[in-house]
Amino acid sequence: DVQMTQSPSSLSASVGDTVTITCRASQSISSYLNWYQQKPGIAPKLLIYAASTLQSGVPSRFSGSGSGTDFTLTISSLQPEDCATYYCQQSYSTPQYTFGQGTKLEIK
Amino acid sequence: EVKLVESGGGLIQPGGSLRLSCAVSGFTVSNNYMNWVRQAPGKGLEWVSVIYSGGNTFYADSVKGRFTISRDNSKNTVSLQLNSLRAEDTAVYYCARENIYSSGWTHFDYWGQGTLVIVSS
Numbered sequence: 001d002v003q004m005t006q007s008p009s010s011l012s013a014s015v016g017d018t019v020t021i022t023c024r025a026s027q028s029i030s031s032y033l034n035w036y037q038q039k040p041g042i043a044p045k046l047l048i049y050a051a052s053t054l055q056s057g058v059p060s061r062f063s064g065s066g067s068g069t070d071f072t073l074t075i076s077s078l079q080p081e082d083c084a085t086y087y088c089q090q091s092y093s094t095p096q097y098t099f100g101q102g103t104k105l106e107i108k
Numbered sequence: 109e110v111k112l113v114e115s116g117g118g119l120i121q122p123g124g125s126l127r128l129s130c131a132v133s134g135f136t137v138s139n140n141y142m143n144w145v146r147q148a149p150g151k152g153l154e155w156v157s158v159i160y161s162g163g164n165t166f167y168a169d170s171v172k173g174r175f176t177i178s179r180d181n182s183k184n185t186v187s188l189q190l191n192s193l194r195a196e197d198t199a200v201y202y203c204a205r206e207n208i209y210s211s212g213w214t215h216f217d218y219w220g221q222g223t224l225v226i227v228s229s
């Protein structure tokens with residue numbers, strides 16, 4: 001199985017800041033990488049797919065980059081509503097999809 | 109409007125069985141890849157199972173031989189039969205549609221609200 005490792009596990013930032021979350025795959029997954037946002041008690045929401053394509057309706061302050069084994073999710077101009085847990089997910093090794101362990105983002 | 113609504117969760121003793129259902133509106137289940145993803149309390153997301161539009165089914169190693177995914181085309185629902193339940197199966201179970209591109213990219217674009225399964229004596 002492809003293992004996905006996110007860092008950091010948690011972070012705290014202020015409104016207006018730019019934050020970066022990284023995701024590393026245990027083997028090359030090309031650009032088969034998705035990012036989800038999950039708020040407490042709510043199902044995950046797709047933010048970015050194919051490593052860098054913004055899902056329709058998602059604010060442009062979210063962006064993704066990377067290929068191979070190393071990927072990043074960047075949130076610029078942080079907003080209070082961005083407080084959530086963020087997960088990466090590989091879709092290379094179908095159908096044995098795997099998620100990162102999550103990154104909890106707190107707004108100061 | 110697309111809507112996925114799970115049901116069937118509850119408290120069950122170890123070794124017991126439960127059947128989860130996911131009622132879908134807004135698209136046809138049989139034309140899509142439908143997945144189950146679970147989340148243990150306070151933990152991350154774990155893919156559980158998928159049923160392809162062609163009917164093929166796949167499972168995570170952790171549930172293989174115990175869980176069975178199926179669909180009812182007449183009711184536009186997807187189900188997950190959970191047998192031989194263990195404490196570690198305690199989780200919120202989400203059904204999710206897998207959107208697939210000709211390039212091979214896939215992602216889960218529509219999710220239900222989840223149904224909680226608690227395995228405990």
